[in-house]
Amino acid sequence: MRGLFGMVAAVSLLTAGQGLAAADKQDISGLWQTVGAKSHVRIDKCSADTYCGKIVWLKEPLNDAGTPVKDIHNRNGTLRDRDILGIDILSGLEQVGEGRWDDGNIYNPEDGNTYGSELSLNEDGSLAVKGCVLFFCKEQVWTRVE
Template sequence: MRAIAFAAVLSLAAGSALAADPVEGEWLTQGGGGKVRIAPCPGKADRLCGNISWLRPADAKATDQNNPDPKLKTRPIMGMPMLWGFKQAAPGRWTGGKIYDPNSGKTYDSKIGVNANGTLKVEGCVLVVCQAQTWKRS
């Protein structure tokens, strides 16, 4: 009986250790034009990445035409990486990442974190100047 109880405690502890961070999931961007799915980066479970998972139907076939790399201008925006390389600073808070803006073709230093109301604060920074957006869970 003790062995069963001990196994149950271990499985509960392991389950909570493997629980998804509150940042993980699908988020509707501030303007409502797209959704980004945030999850551990492929091959780097300690980092978070995000890919565009949905676009308005009018934009569904859009390409990355503003990208400064001519080879990437024809890639579809749908499915492309938008966030990468985030390291956990605390539960629900991630820093040290990058965010790509397909509207401008620019990449920014970024940090993300869940607000008390359950929304996601997404910041993009150049030097010390940062701009933030609020995304809603989808």
């Protein structure tokens, strides 16, 4: 009896674990490493229907003067004195299909521009991140940290 119970429990845990793994493949929430390991972005739900993301780690958080890197390229002059660390860079992303999010925006602190954005989960668990202006898009692949 004990052996049968143990086997049923093991099969139940294995099946539940597979279900969780499948669900995780459809969830972009978590910590993502950007291209070149320059930063980590935490993506979370910011409302019932949308996701957003914030820079939570920088490879080089300080400038040559030893002070925090600022958002110096921002189009809005009043925001150029804010720290890059902590900036919201993804906003308004809605799930539009299995493993796909669209209708959002991505802010690029390297050029100070905001672009239309869409995300999609790749088969290997990485995240394709697109930033677009009209029909011109650039894509990066981010990897999950946690």
